[in-house]
Amino acid sequence: MPGVLCIRGTFAHTPHLGDLKILQDYLLVTDMSGVIIHFQPAQNPESQTVLQKSPPCVILPSGTLILPNFVDLHLHAAQFLYQGNGLDLPLMEWLNEYAFKAEERLDGDPRLARTVYTRLARRLIENGTGTVLLFGTIMEETNLILAEVMQAAGLRAFVGKLSMDISSRPSYKESSMETSYQAAQSFVEKCRALTANLPSHERLVEPVLTPRFVPTCSDSLLSALGKLSTTENLKIQSHLAEALDQVEYVRNERGADDMEVFDRSGLLTPRTIQAHCTFLDVPSLEHIHFCGTAIAHCPLSNSYFSAEPFRLREALDEGVKVGLGTDVAGGYSLDLMNSMRHAVSVSRMRQGSKQLRAGSDGKSLAIDWKESLYLATKGGATALGLATGVFGVGLPFDAQEVRLFDLSARMGVGALDFFDLEAGGSENAKTLTIDMIEKWWCLGDARNRVSMWVQGAKLDIFPL
Known part of the structure; x- marks a missing residue:
């Protein structure tokens, strides 16, 4: 449970795309529900008054700062079972050979599911992810285990029971549209019931409608889920225009692009997060923005499964809500810092290709590291309709404490080296630059992460 927090030190966040604010010597105080009630420079008269009345204040050491938690907009929880394996096939073959088998295995073994999901939660905390949008499996019980584990771990989690009445694996699908729809309804009710008796600020888990993607869902099922999302005010997640074989399959089977199929089913809404979208052109991105739908950009898995890179800069220019996803296990890394790095590198490759083809028109397709940090924090939160991702009065305190160097030892932490500091030049070390x-x-990892909070409650970072 959260309690009153008082923290003094350096904070950093990106309230707008590319706008990194470093706030030196600030005072932050939360109330009992984990909401920020004071956030000002520590030397302000008001802050000095707060310091006299607040509980003992934690003073961050030099070399340490507070950042917002990361938001992972796309992760297949059951596929964590084989993370780091099985990236050798095209998407539609990969699903049959790896993904469906792993999901079916967890659906048949609740004890294994709880073990995998518990380890997943611990790894997310270790890597600084405080909010996560999760694809589950088709069985209700397994998804309720996932929801229970995430709530117990203190993570802000959006859990999706897969809806799929079509499958290339006969043993891994729901028997009919009606069965699939009723199962989605039932899961929503039971998932909400898990936290119904808790105070509102402690309800961290929420159900999400999750038609896997167009190839596994009949038109009638998609339309029924679209109506359910409206009547129950439910978020929706799926995959859209991800890979060449998937795009061609939908065109051949449905006679339309999958964006059109989702749109006519009422599933492109301001509550929708679509993963990938690599085959969307600029007019399609304009339509996504018009619908208010958000995109989960997963640059690592796109490198394996898509013949096209996502048009990230164009999406941002069109005002589309974009965040980052790891797409485990289509992406091999659970660390969203790697998603940030890959997002930048892919965008720079796109810019390089543009220059080779047609020269530079003065408008770059590349993003920089500060923009990627926005996508990993505020961008992901905005996609989910959350007020997190930044620090301010009235907002939940979702944060991570990151240590860059140890001034007393004159050493960087983890993979970070600061040679001037090692040489004795510590006169400016109190000011983080x-x-x-x-x-x-560029170089940081879990060794730099000291603490994690979600809604003001401190999470356990287990050494694994």
């Missing part, structure tokens, strides 16, 4: 944070962005 943008260069220091960039070094962490």
Whole structure:
């Protein structure tokens, strides 16, 4: 449970795309529900008054800062079972050979499911992810285990029971549209019931409608889920225009692009998050923005399964809500810092290709590391309709404490090296600079993460 927090030190966040704010010597105080009630420079008269009345204040040591937690917009929880394996096939073959088998295995073994999901929660916390949008499996019980584990771990989790009445694996699908729809309804009710008796600020888990993607869902099922999302005010997640074989399959089977299929089913809404979208052109991105739908950009898995990179800069220019996803296990890394790095590198490759083809028109397709940090924090939160991802009065305190260097030892932490500090030049070390944070962005890892909070409650970071 959260309690009153009082923290003094350096904070950093990106309230707008590309706008990194480093707030030196700030005072942050929360109430009992984990909501920020004071956030001002510590030397302000009001802050000094708060310091006299607040509980003992934690003073961050030099070399340490508070950042928002990461938001992972796309992760297949059951596929964590084989993370780091099975990336050798095209998407539609990969699903049959790896994904469906793993999901079916967890659906048949509740004890294994709880073990896998518990380890997943611990790994997410270790890697600084405080909010996660999860694809589950088709069986209700397994998804309720996932929801229970995430709630117990203190993570802000959106859990989706898969809806799929079509499958290339006969043993892994729901028997009919009616069965699939009723199962989705039932899961929503039971998932909401898990936290119904808790105070509202402690209800961290929420059900999400999850038609896997167009190839596994009949038109009638998609339309029924679209109506359910409206009547129950439910978020929706799926995959859209992800890979060449998937796009061609939908065109051949449905006679339309999958974006059109989702749209006519009422599933492109301001509550919808669609993963990938690599085959969407600019007019399609304009339509996504018109619908208010968000996109989960998964650059690592796109490198394996898509013949096209996502048009990230164009999506941002069109005002589309975009965040980052790891797409485990289509992406092999659970660390969203790797998603940030890959997002930048892919965008720079796109810019390089543009220059080779047609020269530069002065408008770059690349993003920089500060923009990627926005996507990993505020961008993902905005996609989910959350007020997190930044620090401010009235907002939930979802944060991570990151240590860049140890001033007393004159050493960087983990993979970070600060040679001037080692040489004895500590006169400016109390002021964290943008260069220091960039070094962490490039080289940092779990060793730099000291603490994690969600809704003001401190999470256990287990050494694994």
